[in-house]
Amino acid sequence: MxxxxxxxxxxxxxxxxxxxxxxxxxxxxxxxxxxxxIQNACSELEKELVEPxxxxxxx
Numbered sequence: 421m422x423x424x425x426x427x428x429x430x431x432x433x434x435x436x437x438x439x440x441x442x443x444x445x446x447x448x449x450x451x452x453x454x455x456x457x458i459q460n461a462c463s464e465l466e467k468e469l470v471e472p473x474x475x476x477x478x479x
Contacts, residue, residue: 442450 441453445451
């Protein structure tokens with residue numbers, strides 16, 4: 421007998437699957453993760469990126 425997770429992956433999907441996520445605040449409330457939250461997090465990470473040094477002459 422297959423597990424529910426395995427059965428879901430065995431069947432081809434013709435529809436786009438939408439995943440939902442949430443963070444739990446200190447009071448135990450679920451806060452839905454929005455596209456804006458993800459974009460802000462990516463922007464913050466991009467600010468911290470450091471360009472690797474470019475070699476002026478190959479060795």
